[in-house]
Amino acid sequence: MRLVNVSDIHIAAERIGGAVLRTPLVPCAWSDPDRPLWLKPESLQAIGAFKVRGAHNALAALSRAQREKGVVAYSSGNHAQAVAYAARAENIQATIVIDDTAPELKITATRELGAEVVLVPLDQRAQVAAGLVAERGATLIPPFDHPDVIAGQGTIGLEIAEDLPDVRVVLVPVSGGGLAAGIGVAIKALCPGAAVYGVEPELAGDTAASFAAGEQVHWPAADRIRTIADGLRAEPSELTYAHLTATLDGVLTVSEREIRAAVALLARKAKLVAEPAGAVATAAYLFRASQLPRGSAVAVISGGNIDPGLLGDILSGEPTAG
Amino acid sequence: MRLVNVSDIHIAAERIGGAVLRTPLVPCAWSDPDRPLWLKPESLQAIGAFKVRGAHNALAALSRAQREKGVVAYSSGNHAQAVAYAARAENIQATIVIDDTAPELKITATRELGAEVVLVPLDQRAQVAAGLVAERGATLIPPFDHPDVIAGQGTIGLEIAEDLPDVRVVLVPVSGGGLAAGIGVAIKALCPGAAVYGVEPELAGDTAASFAAGEQVHWPAADRIRTIADGLRAEPSELTYAHLTATLDGVLTVSEREIRAAVALLARKAKLVAEPAGAVATAAYLFRASQLPRGSAVAVISGGNIDPGLLGDILSGEPTAG
Numbered sequence: 001m002r003l004v005n006v007s008d009i010h011i012a013a014e015r016i017g018g019a020v021l022r023t024p025l026v027p028c029a030w031s032d033p034d035r036p037l038w039l040k041p042e043s044l045q046a047i048g049a050f051k052v053r054g055a056h057n058a059l060a061a062l063s064r065a066q067r068e069k070g071v072v073a074y075s076s077g078n079h080a081q082a083v084a085y086a087a088r089a090e091n092i093q094a095t096i097v098i099d100d101t102a103p104e105l106k107i108t109a110t111r112e113l114g115a116e117v118v119l120v121p122l123d124q125r126a127q128v129a130a131g132l133v134a135e136r137g138a139t140l141i142p143p144f145d146h147p148d149v150i151a152g153q154g155t156i157g158l159e160i161a162e163d164l165p166d167v168r169v170v171l172v173p174v175s176g177g178g179l180a181a182g183i184g185v186a187i188k189a190l191c192p193g194a195a196v197y198g199v200e201p202e203l204a205g206d207t208a209a210s211f212a213a214g215e216q217v218h219w220p221a222a223d224r225i226r227t228i229a230d231g232l233r234a235e236p237s238e239l240t241y242a243h244l245t246a247t248l249d250g251v252l253t254v255s256e257r258e259i260r261a262a263v264a265l266l267a268r269k270a271k272l273v274a275e276p277a278g279a280v281a282t283a284a285y286l287f288r289a290s291q292l293p294r295g296s297a298v299a300v301i302s303g304g305n306i307d308p309g310l311l312g313d314i315l316s317g318e319p320t321a322g
Numbered sequence: 323m324r325l326v327n328v329s330d331i332h333i334a335a336e337r338i339g340g341a342v343l344r345t346p347l348v349p350c351a352w353s354d355p356d357r358p359l360w361l362k363p364e365s366l367q368a369i370g371a372f373k374v375r376g377a378h379n380a381l382a383a384l385s386r387a388q389r390e391k392g393v394v395a396y397s398s399g400n401h402a403q404a405v406a407y408a409a410r411a412e413n414i415q416a417t418i419v420i421d422d423t424a425p426e427l428k429i430t431a432t433r434e435l436g437a438e439v440v441l442v443p444l445d446q447r448a449q450v451a452a453g454l455v456a457e458r459g460a461t462l463i464p465p466f467d468h469p470d471v472i473a474g475q476g477t478i479g480l481e482i483a484e485d486l487p488d489v490r491v492v493l494v495p496v497s498g499g500g501l502a503a504g505i506g507v508a509i510k511a512l513c514p515g516a517a518v519y520g521v522e523p524e525l526a527g528d529t530a531a532s533f534a535a536g537e538q539v540h541w542p543a544a545d546r547i548r549t550i551a552d553g554l555r556a557e558p559s560e561l562t563y564a565h566l567t568a569t570l571d572g573v574l575t576v577s578e579r580e581i582r583a584a585v586a587l588l589a590r591k592a593k594l595v596a597e598p599a600g601a602v603a604t605a606a607y608l609f610r611a612s613q614l615p616r617g618s619a620v621a622v623i624s625g626g627n628i629d630p631g632l633l634g635d636i637l638s639g640e641p642t643a644g
């Protein structure tokens with residue numbers, strides 16, 4: 001199996017440079033001076049999540065014949081919107097298969113971007129998408145299990161290395177593993193002194209369990225969907241898992257309460273709206289300090305597509321952190 | 323009266339470059355394609371507001387003797403935190419006079435930055451601050467009525483011109499007028515084809531009334547404090563007003579309902595937490611389209627220091643825009 005390398009990521013950065021926002025590293029004046037925190041707010045991307053990077057990189061590689069037959073994607077939401085957004089920009093027809101437990105917000109947003117939406121149970125997404133590909137001759141754009149998608153997400157790591165070359169700790173959410181794989185490759189190549197940690201909800205902690213077991217273990221989808229972090233309910237593929245074992249220094253887990261506290265703190269102190277999945281890296285910074293090296297830390301906020309009512313509830317509750 | 327010019331702003335940019343965040347222009351995929359909107363999120367600055375720019379530029383100009391005697395500032399909140407933050411970074415003692423109607427959040431945040439806080443009624447702030455200056459030999463850092471402060475805020479305009487040279491419309495909140503003055507000078511010098519509009523709450527619309535009257539009119543403080551936009555309750559000085567008449571194409575007003583709708587939309591669609599004052603420029607984009615030229619628009623989000631309970635209430639209410 002050939003792993004993505006930093007040259008692939010540099011190529012991706014050239015391809016997608018004009019199409020995605022170069023997000024800043026936002027310094028946190030309220031963070032521990034011994035472990036100053038910067039946030040990488042991928043929530044500010046056009047569709048509210050980092051996924052535009054991988055989707056754009058994958059679409060940019062399609063031939064004219066492939067473009068004419070359209071693309072198909074399946075996703076718990078943010079990848080859906082990312083493919084729909086990139087496809088609209090490239091004038092390609094997109095069909096998105098979404099699980100029927102995804103928030104209404106994400107389904108509506110995908111339709112508004114001009115994509116056809118097909119709703120199915122979580123464990124049937126891959127099969128339904130494969131059926132559409134066979135039937136139409138369309139190209140599947142997977143949410144994480146593809147070198148171009150991994151390389152696209154890795155451009156976040158290039159930007160971190162450029163803006164904060166002496167970073168000591170990078171915290172990245174892990175679900176399907178494409179984001180952590182890409183960032184891990186970039187950071188390990190460009191900032192060899194930095195530690196890269198994946199972060200998962202305890203309730204979807206299959207990759208942490210895999211690292212503890214020394215081989216990939218699989219959790220039933222029914223277990224993984226228990227977390228409030230609806231963007232972190234997938235599991236790594238063989239390809240992404242191989243990148244994770246090659247590049248991550250470890251995988252941390254955070255509780256549901258800690259995720260909610262991080263969402264509240266990001267809104268209150270950093271003025272950023274994060275979805276629960278987007279807040280897990282910040283939660284690890286806040287609540288797993290004893291497991292992390294000292295020095296400059298970056299937490300990647302992977303997305304901001306939270307139901308406004310949920311955010312309102314979290315903000316109206318008692319302060320839980322910070 | 324000498325007005326600030328673009329050279330002063332370039333000098334400010336060199337002085338404060340390392341101390342403030344260079345905020346991105348965030349594109350809004352949900353905006354009208356005929357009037358694409360970019361947001362300039364100054365809410366992401368370390369103290370949650372643009373005010374760090376002017377404060378840093380003013381402090382950077384102090385002599386050693388001045389530094390030893392400390393600084394004094396008065397403010398409805400964000401300038402207070404900005405001076406406290408910049409003073410801590412420069413190891414200068416800061417005393418901040420805050421009006422007793424300011425949100426608790428802003429008072430606490432100022433104390434946490436190491437400043438001494440003195441609470442007084444809104445209309446006594448200037449006198450109390452002047453008394454402290456006389457008594458201690460300290461230097462007053464005014465919130466807007468100073469060329470160095472105006473030039474510091476103007477660095478936002480430099481960045482807009484650099485990132486979007488063909489901008490057609492720039493929308494900026496107006497209260498004391500330092501922000502709009504600085505941005506107006508920069509944009510008119512660098513993007514002569516762009517229109518710059520000030521935006522006020524109707525309930526604190528004294529500058530719009532002044533533009534309509536052809537001379538500055540003054541509203542009682544008791545009127546100006548009616549708006550929910552607690553950051554926009556001041557009025558321009560002679561110095562800032564002279565900049566506004568020289569550089570603004572007009573001043574628009576927005577209603578309290580429109581301000582709340584813009585706060586909700588920024589959180590829901592742009593994933594940014596804006597305080598009411600920070601949302602007025604976006605409200606003008608949303609609700610005053612017929613009064614604006616077509617083409618690329620930038621709305622400056624001046625700050626994000628909203629009470630979390632208020633944001634929760636706004637998000638839990640019925641959708642009001644977008």
